[in-house]
Amino acid sequence: MEPAVPNCHQPIVQIKDVSFHYRDQQVIKDLNFSIKERDFVGIVGSNGAGKTTLLRMIVGLLPAAEGTIELFGQPIRKFQDWERIGYVPQKNSFNPLFPATVREVVMSGLYNKKKMFRRVNRLDHQKCEDALEVMRIQDIADKRIGALSGGQQQRVFLARALINRPDLLILDEPTIGIDAETQAGFFELITHMHAHHHMTFLMVTHDLDMVKDYLGESPVSQNGKIQFFVRHSHDIENCDEVDLQHSLV
């Protein structure tokens, strides 16, 4: 039997009785689910099941019609600490003429509404170099994003999401449109990060092989057509030892 999750693993996302509809189309109904610190949660479901809608609610882009969502113990409407969450949305495909370089795209992860116009300082540059290094894209940092392959672009968006060293990383079908070999490398990177960094993961994927290999054969729960697979991290045995490596590199 799987050991229980240690008590020091705090709830990161708590979803209670959440429902959502677009006009008259009910997409999510009475969803209850929680994600604890250092869990790796995989969301699987057929097209149109409501997976992206759910992620968009969790990152505050859509309000739940009913029910409550808490992030890091706070109701979402009061939550301000968005730097703690990295989000890689579905399909970031760039026009080859798009003028930004890889480094500029990664740096843009530092800006939110409040900080848009503040000056970039030495620490920001260091964070950017760390994110480039951890994604192994330093050598393409000055290339235009539009000139890269889908797999390389995906690494850039992951680096952009990682620049603030988030506690929770949310990925929406990160390997869609990427060849099998690059996909396997990407999952290796993500699972390595889960094992070695103090981060929690929530990922929508259609890759059932990856889900079964890393998250197990059976979902821990289901809501409508959405299934949730979870791997808990058990390597914090002692609650005094939660100070795992928190830097990226």
Ligand SMILES: Nc1ncnc2c1ncn2[C@@H]1O[C@H](COP(=O)(O)OP(=O)(O)OP(=O)(O)O)[C@@H](O)[C@H]1O
């Ligand atoms: N902005 C929108 N307005 C109206 N309906 C929408 C909107 N976005 C999504 N829908 C509908 O809501 C349902 C759920 O969509 P969603 O994108 O959340 O599903 P999904 O599980 O992520 O699907 P996929 O695997 O195809 O990405 C679908 O029927 C979709 O057509």
